[in-house]
Amino acid sequence: FGTFLFDCDKQRKEMEVKTKTVSLWSYINTCKTRFLNPLYKEKKECILPVISMRTIRLWKQYWMAYHPYHKFEDPTFDRTMELVGLREKIVGESEEARLKNQAANKNNVEKARD
Numbered sequence: 001f002g003t004f005l006f007d008c009d010k011q012r013k014e015m016e017v018k019t020k021t022v023s024l025w026s027y028i029n030t031c032k033t034r035f036l037n038p039l040y041k042e043k044k045e046c047i048l049p050v051i052s053m054r055t056i057r058l059w060k061q062y063w064m065a066y067h068p069y070h071k072f073e074d075p076t077f078d079r080t081m082e083l084v085g086l087r088e089k090i091v092g093e094s095e096e097a098r099l100k101n102q103a104a105n106k107n108n109v110e111k112a113r114d
């Protein structure tokens with residue numbers, strides 16, 4: 001898609017992007033149903049935000065991510081890392097069990113030959 005190539009329209013025109021590539025928006029418009037949200041419900045009235053100080057919350061993950069004194073705690077990330085550790089443990093134990101089983105089978109074959 002040429003839509004996102006180069007930094008400005010001037011460069012896109014110089015490189016003849018329109019003649020050499022397809023626009024993303026042209027592609028999307030040819031098969032709109034593929035990109036529409038089936039759960040979307042159109043509303044005629046304007047959606048107004050609630051601006052009460054009691055309802056405003058700081059998006060800590062975004063605004064505080066690089067603050068030097070803020071320890072960013074993300075429970076999702078922590079849980080993901082915990083699950084990755086568990087997976088590694090299970091894979092290790094599974095491999096260990098496979099090797100033991102393989103050794104036992106080898107011993108059984110050797111005993112059967114004797």
